[in-house]
Amino acid sequence: MPIRRLAETTINRIAAGEVIERPAAAVKELVENALDAGSTRIEVILAGGGIERIEIIDDGCGIPAEELPLAIERHATSKLQDEALVQISTLGFRGEALPSIGAAAKLTLISRPAGQDGAWRIDVAGGAITAARPAAGLKGTRAIVEDLFYATPARRKFLRSPRAEAEAAERTVWRLALCAPHVAFRLVSDERVLFDLPAQPEAARVAALFGREAAANMMPLEAQRDEVKLSGLIGPASLNRATTQLQSFVVNGRPVQDSLLKLALRLAYRDVIPAGRHAVAALRLELPDEALDVNVHPAKSGLRFADQNGVRSLVIGAINRALAQPVRLGKVALGAVPSLTLRPPPSAGPRY
Ligand SMILES: Nc1ncnc2c1ncn2[C@@H]1O[C@H](COP(=O)(O)OP(=O)(O)OP(=O)(O)O)[C@@H](O)[C@H]1O
Ligand SMILES: [Mg+2]
CATH class of the missing domain: 3.30.230.10 (Ribosomal Protein S5; domain 2)
Structure with missing residues (x-):
């Protein structure tokens, strides 16, 4: 077979295989984005272990309407200032997470930066993008992931039970909540509130989670x-x-x-x-x-x-x-x- 360049969708699916190994990895990327956005409050809502649905709501800086298409494009990031990769102070820096999730699942971003009239939304499903359009939404960003790995059946086969995936995803949020005690965190899994923590001193956060x-x-x-x-x-x-x-x-x-x-x-x-x-x-x-x-x-x-x-x-x-x-x-x-x-x-x- 001759050597040929892979299609963008295929490239993203391959990257998704590395970056988004299981629902917990998608949860990690989305919460990290919410933290990088300077949020003071982050809510994570999981259904079916995150395989069915992951929703992350933050009150951070938001994504301007005109940048929504870029947010889901590979290797596009607002974070990397030092291209020598030495001074990296944000959790994200590669511009890979959202396109990877969008390649493997159905991803919706609804975002409204302070000062923008209303919210805008963009959808990407298995790599196919629906153009950005106005939507209802508060300041900050809502990211919704549905049917994780529906577009990458090879990966879906390796998922464990929803219960096991839920535990891994919950543990991921637990770890992230420990990283940022100054941020209020709420975690809901299959309609059960697992924790609902205010911004608090580090010792109190450790106490609450341990x-x-x-x-x-x-x-x-x-x-x-x-x-x-x-x-x-x-x-x-x-x-x-x-x-x-x-x-x-x-x-x-x-x-x-x-x-x-x-x-x-x-x-x-x-x-x-x-x-x-x-x-x-x-x-x-x-x-x-x-x-x-x-x-x-x-x-x-x-x-x-x-x-x-x-x-x-x-x-x-x-x-x-x-x-x-x-x-x-x-x-x-x-x-x-x-x-x-x-x-x-x-x-x-x-x-x-
Ligand atoms: N919750 C959010 N609030 C504000 N901006 C966001 C949010 N999520 C994503 N973005 C914007 O979308 C861009 C792309 O996000 P993505 O997670 O794909 O890449 P990244 O965070 O830059 O790097 P990495 O792949 O290492 O996570 C970010 O650089 C940021 O500008
Ligand atoms: Mg990121």
Whole structure:
């Protein structure tokens, strides 16, 4: 067969395969867009594990009507200022998420920036675009994704049950809500409100999302080494869990699943937690953009530290010190812990 250039729709479907692996990945991209838009309140509504429908409503800066077609075009972004990819301060930077979602699903964007008379909407279904037109809508953006992977049956076959996909998507929102405690977050899945959190201090957000037992026992932690700052809350060894689900890592405001940080956490607790059990921790690292490469993973969930040893020893040292001299946060510092209505935990252990 001769070499030929692929059609744009095919290119987007291939990209969708990398970027949008499952409903949780679409949820992550859309919430990240809402955070990048400077929203103060984000609502996520899921149906059928996000396979049927995902709706994200934000009150952020919105997309001007004339830019709506660009938003769903591949490699079009309002965010990337440093084309050397060093100074990346937004969660998104590639201009890939929306076209990827639009290639694999039915995507509707309804958006209204401050100062624009009304909202405008654009639709893209399996890569086919319907021209932008006026619509009803408040300031901010509503993104609706329906029938995820209907246009990419190869991917649809690999979806797990709606229940399993719902859990992964809910966990994704849980992680993002931990990244941005200054933003109010509401999560609804199959008409059940899983959390509804106001903008709040970080410790209160951790308390709300980790649950009462963890909240009452976790200890604050703070450390710095050169330009790298570590802060967060960690559980005492006795608060260990059967899974790593009550572990959250935020690096420069990004939710990450980083193997170096996970390993550092494990090593820090190695002598005090039995094998097969896992620590409870919410850790946040802040470091200069140039000390970090965020462009190493298609779903932006991994990153690379320039000084891996420095980061590892900062984390291990700080945790060891905190464990040696425990200071509990207690109820006073946390304030009232809002009660959550979470799904009953699956038999495998706590959900997060
Ligand atoms: N909720 C939103 N509020 C305001 N603008 C948005 C929103 N969602 C998307 N946009 C605009 O649409 C553009 C394209 O979004 P998309 O997610 O595809 O790319 P990105 O965020 O720039 O990069 P990435 O692919 O890494 O996520 C963004 O750069 C932004 O300008
Ligand atoms: Mg994005």
